[in-house]
Amino acid sequence: MKISTIILSITLLTAITSCKKYEEGPGFSLISKKERVANTWKIEKAMNDGEDVTDEYDQYELFLSKDGDSKIVANYSFGDFTAEFETDGTWMFDDNKETLVTDYENDDADMRYQILKLKEDELWLREEGRETELHLMPQ
Numbered sequence: 001m002k003i004s005t006i007i008l009s010i011t012l013l014t015a016i017t018s019c020k021k022y023e024e025g026p027g028f029s030l031i032s033k034k035e036r037v038a039n040t041w042k043i044e045k046a047m048n049d050g051e052d053v054t055d056e057y058d059q060y061e062l063f064l065s066k067d068g069d070s071k072i073v074a075n076y077s078f079g080d081f082t083a084e085f086e087t088d089g090t091w092m093f094d095d096n097k098e099t100l101v102t103d104y105e106n107d108d109a110d111m112r113y114q115i116l117k118l119k120e121d122e123l124w125l126r127e128e129g130r131e132t133e134l135h136l137m138p139q
Contacts, residue, residue, distance in 0.1 A: 029119070033097050036118050038066040041136035049131040061139060064091050070102055072109055100125060 029036065041064065043057035059075035070091040076083045089104030100113045113125035116133070123136040 031120060033093065033118060034066050036120050037064050037091075037100065037123065039064060039120075039123075040139040041123055042139045043134055044137045045135040047133045053132075057134070062136065068092060070104070072104065099128070 041062040043054060043060050045052070046054045046057045057074075059077075061073045063069075063071040063073075068090050070089045072085070072087050072089075074085045076085065085106075087104040087106040087109050089102060089109070091100060091102045093099065094101045094112070098115055100115055102109070102111050102113075104110055112128040113134075114128060115124070116126055117124035117135075121138055125134045125136070126132070127134075
């Protein structure tokens, strides 16, 4: 009886740790994916083809709600001139919850992101078809 309990425990532990959905984790979470993605996010780090481009995203804020609402607010500075960009839209999971899809009033902001990491306090995304990787943290 003890041997079968040990074997069952090892099997369950192996199954849980090997079912890692996202490249960078987590391996297991009791919090739903929707609850983990719902937050107001800011860019902590942005990389494009291996080059750090975080400065291009320093005034970027992404709001994602549990019910699928989304908003982007970005402030761009060009010398003494500052412009604000804001658009409302929606988000959803696609491809077995491995892709985050956004659809905004301003279609130029629509995007598909491969989810690399999804925790309550970390969201790592890679833009589909591009080499841009975004590491976000709660605002």
